[in-house]
Amino acid sequence: MALDLETRTQLIETVRRFVRERLVPLERQVSDEDAVPTDVVAEMRELGLFGLTIPVSYGGLELTMEEEVMIAQELGWTSPAFRSVVGTNVGIGSQGIVMDGRPEQKDYWLPKLASGEVVASFCLTEPEAGSDAASLRTTAIRHGDHYLVNGTKRYITNANKAGVFTLMARTDPSNKGAGGVSAFVVPSNLAGISIGKPEKKMGQQGAHICDVVFDNVKMPLECLLGEREGLGFKLAMRVLDRGRLHIAGVCVGVAERLIHECVEYAKTRRQFGKNLGEFQMIQSMLADCRTEAYAAKCMVMDAARKRDEKGAVTIEASCAKYFASEMVGRVADKAVQIFGGAGYVADYGIERFYRDVRIFRIYEGTSQIQQVVIAREMLAGRDV
Ligand SMILES: Cc1cc2nc3c(=O)[nH]c(=O)nc-3n(C[C@H](O)[C@H](O)[C@H](O)COP(=O)(O)OP(=O)(O)OC[C@H]3O[C@@H](n4cnc5c(N)ncnc54)[C@H](O)[C@@H]3O)c2cc1C
Numbered sequence: 001m002a003l004d005l006e007t008r009t010q011l012i013e014t015v016r017r018f019v020r021e022r023l024v025p026l027e028r029q030v031s032d033e034d035a036v037p038t039d040v041v042a043e044m045r046e047l048g049l050f051g052l053t054i055p056v057s058y059g060g061l062e063l064t065m066e067e068e069v070m071i072a073q074e075l076g077w078t079s080p081a082f083r084s085v086v087g088t089n090v091g092i093g094s095q096g097i098v099m100d101g102r103p104e105q106k107d108y109w110l111p112k113l114a115s116g117e118v119v120a121s122f123c124l125t126e127p128e129a130g131s132d133a134a135s136l137r138t139t140a141i142r143h144g145d146h147y148l149v150n151g152t153k154r155y156i157t158n159a160n161k162a163g164v165f166t167l168m169a170r171t172d173p174s175n176k177g178a179g180g181v182s183a184f185v186v187p188s189n190l191a192g193i194s195i196g197k198p199e200k201k202m203g204q205q206g207a208h209i210c211d212v213v214f215d216n217v218k219m220p221l222e223c224l225l226g227e228r229e230g231l232g233f234k235l236a237m238r239v240l241d242r243g244r245l246h247i248a249g250v251c252v253g254v255a256e257r258l259i260h261e262c263v264e265y266a267k268t269r270r271q272f273g274k275n276l277g278e279f280q281m282i283q284s285m286l287a288d289c290r291t292e293a294y295a296a297k298c299m300v301m302d303a304a305r306k307r308d309e310k311g312a313v314t315i316e317a318s319c320a321k322y323f324a325s326e327m328v329g330r331v332a333d334k335a336v337q338i339f340g341g342a343g344y345v346a347d348y349g350i351e352r353f354y355r356d357v358r359i360f361r362i363y364e365g366t367s368q369i370q371q372v373v374i375a376r377e378m379l380a381g382r383d384v
């Protein structure tokens with residue numbers, strides 16, 4: 001159920017203050033140290049940020065999609081690495097359990113995820129299965145009272161901190177497509193699970209991705225998510241529908257931050273005896289940034305409201321993620337241009353955002369995959 005207006009305004013104000021007063025001053029430190037300080041993570045727990053989307057009955061805030069994207073926009077005002085701390089608990093790591101978990105799975109995991117006591121990660125991608133996720137090769141083969149899991153998952157956000165994985169694995173090796181895949185909720189401490197070293201990335205230092213290797217892991221039958229085997233890929237796609245809207249919201253937030261920085265810079269930096277903002281070519285870039293960010297915001301909010309009203313919004317979620325992630329890339333590029341040399345130099349932070357936003361066009365479905373989804377839905381008569 002939606003929050004009442006006063007509570008919603010209060011929540012947004014609280015997150016806004018936390019982001020701008022507490023997190024923004026730490027951006028450089030987090031990037032340099034490649035770590036979010038533990039006291040900041042504790043404050044995020046206190047604020048309830050880990051449980052934004054988890055039902056109230058399990059200790060979360062149970063935000064509607066509209067409320068969630070509003071918070072995502074607030075979190076986008078700072079380095080996206082901060083959002084990543086809570087991102088998997090709010091989104092791809094927890095939502096499979098919320099959507100398809102059995103009562104005992106929900107009772108056990110959701111309160112821990114809502115409070116941030118446990119971090120969840122989402123294990124779909126593999127070395128040979130990225131965009132073509134339905135071709136995944138990790139197997140979970142039933143042997144009496146357990147499944148035996150073998151395979152490698154790649155680029156898994158927060159894997160090095162995770163207490164639980166939402167795992168997509170093939171339970172029916174004779175079915176090479178989506179129907180052979182099942183979803184599981186797997187404690188990360190089962191014997192045979194190992195975590196790789198965090199990858200060195202282009203941006204978002206402070207957020208980590210690692211391989212997760214399953215080597216003859218004996219996984220209890222109760223780890224299966226959903227009523228029966230074979231529903232895992234569909235579940236993953238439902239989870240990503242929601243995740244794409246969240247990411248689109250973050251993209252709008254980062255664009256707003258960059259626009260703010262550009263406007264402030266254009267008002268004070270002087271060349272040819274004038275402020276940059278007096279040059280029409282600078283104004284043109286500012287206006288393009290504002291127009292695109294506004295368009296993305298309208299799209300995200302509309303898609304989120306539609307999801308709250310009617311459930312699945314596959315095409316709208318893909319349109320929003322596609323447009324917003326490409327938009328923030330263009331805004332970051334213009335921000336570097338408006339800042340000139342300062343845009344390229346680390347001290348000003350603009351180049352960091354430029355690197356940070358690049359991933360938005362890649363994860364939770366690349367831009368090309370969003371285009372594939374959008375066209376597929378249109379051709380199937382499921383247009384917006
Ligand atoms: C920082 C980061 C965090 C991540 N977090 C997670 C996570 O938590 N969990 C998880 O499971 N995964 C995660 N991923 C993986 C991410 O979702 C994949 O990297 C992404 O889906 C793309 O897969 P790929 O890297 O294998 O690229 P590929 O699929 O190999 O794609 C390479 C290129 O080919 C294009 N392409 C592929 N197929 C088509 C097609 N049919 N038509 C047109 N073009 C196509 C792609 O768009 C891309 O441009 C993360 C990745 C990164 C880098």
